[in-house]
Amino acid sequence: MHVAFLQIEPTTRCNYSCAFCAGRHLPQGDLAVEHLARLLEGITGLEHVELQGEGEPLLHEGFFELIGLLRQRFPKVGISTITNGSLFTDANIERLLDHGLTRINVSMETADAGRFRAIRGGKFERVERGIAAFMQRREARGLRLPAVGLAVTVLRDTATDAVDTVLPFYRRLGLDGGVTIQPLQRMPQYVRFYSRSMREQLPGPEQAQRLNQRVAASPDMAAALRERGAHPGFYERLYGSAAGRAVCPWLESGLFLGHDGALTSCCFIKDSQHFALAKAGEPLADAEQRRRRLADELRQGRVPLACQGCPTAHGVAGAAVR
Numbered sequence: 001m002h003v004a005f006l007q008i009e010p011t012t013r014c015n016y017s018c019a020f021c022a023g024r025h026l027p028q029g030d031l032a033v034e035h036l037a038r039l040l041e042g043i044t045g046l047e048h049v050e051l052q053g054e055g056e057p058l059l060h061e062g063f064f065e066l067i068g069l070l071r072q073r074f075p076k077v078g079i080s081t082i083t084n085g086s087l088f089t090d091a092n093i094e095r096l097l098d099h100g101l102t103r104i105n106v107s108m109e110t111a112d113a114g115r116f117r118a119i120r121g122g123k124f125e126r127v128e129r130g131i132a133a134f135m136q137r138r139e140a141r142g143l144r145l146p147a148v149g150l151a152v153t154v155l156r157d158t159a160t161d162a163v164d165t166v167l168p169f170y171r172r173l174g175l176d177g178g179v180t181i182q183p184l185q186r187m188p189q190y191v192r193f194y195s196r197s198m199r200e201q202l203p204g205p206e207q208a209q210r211l212n213q214r215v216a217a218s219p220d221m222a223a224a225l226r227e228r229g230a231h232p233g234f235y236e237r238l239y240g241s242a243a244g245r246a247v248c249p250w251l252e253s254g255l256f257l258g259h260d261g262a263l264t265s266c267c268f269i270k271d272s273q274h275f276a277l278a279k280a281g282e283p284l285a286d287a288e289q290r291r292r293r294l295a296d297e298l299r300q301g302r303v304p305l306a307c308q309g310c311p312t313a314h315g316v317a318g319a320a321v322r
Contacts, residue, residue, distance in 0.1 A: 004253040009053025010060035017121035023054025035261035050234035088130025101146040111169035147231035149177025159207035178228030246319035275306040
């Protein structure tokens with residue numbers, strides 16, 4: 001099975017308690033190393049892997065073993081991860097640097113310590129110390145990679161924090177992986193987990209306008225957004241592979257391996273019981289056949305049930321019927 005872009009969910013467990021995180025409502029568990037080993041035996045063409053799902057990747061005791069398996073089978077594969085930044089211990093920093101990752105993104109909504117704790121239930125100071133230590137060790141070892149960036153989720157109450165607090169933090173620590181900004185997810189797969197108060201945190205047009213105005217007025221923010229392109233990560237490469245074409249890049253060349261060993265067509269599907277391409281132990285040929293059927297439905301202008309609410313899927317299906 002040809003898979004250029006593979007996202008792996010090491011765990012759904014997390015040491016933070018973000019109310020918008022789907023992972024806090026999913027079964028808690030870690031990916032068995034043998035599930036990845038079995039998958040790697042049957043795929044070809046792997047270019048980039050993202051080690052991230054609905055939990056904190058570094059909580060998986062075999063996190064670096066997963067990287068070792070990837071390197072054995074695909075020595076030149078690009079590897080990146082997204083972390084909450086709380087587990088940058090001295091030992092983890094050295095191992096992350098040893099394993100030659102392409103980039104690391106640290107997720108946050110704000111760099112204000114009080115708001116950070118209210119949202120995530122953890123201490124911002126710990127994250128700051130860990131990232132600073134990581135950058136110092138990377139410099140001391142004379143390494144350019146992994147690039148380190150920040151992934152910012154925008155809530156109604158933190159509408160301009162990406163510019164007001166996160167950007168100064170990014171510059172102060174000398175990060176170089178760029179800043180990614182995305183609004184709180186509105187896809188049904190996520191919203192179904194939100195409490196009433198969490199739904200009220202979905203940014204509206206007013207918040208979007210305020211943020212856009214602040215970004216437009218900040219040349220430094222524009223530069224930080226562009227810096228993502230210097231060291232493209234998983235999503236930049238995945239979606240860039242379909243640029244200018246009315247196709248779903250996931251269905252064309254991507255795959256998601258969940259913590260339970262199930263394969264789904266993308267990272268946005270949170271119900272592997274109903275929408276798995278193949279469950280743990282099932283043949284990859286079944287997954288490939290089901291993935292093709294989903295792509296065929298989109299080409300015929302129909303949005304599969306598994307893809308409902310996905311802007312990419314609706315865009316591809318809409319283009320097919322125009």
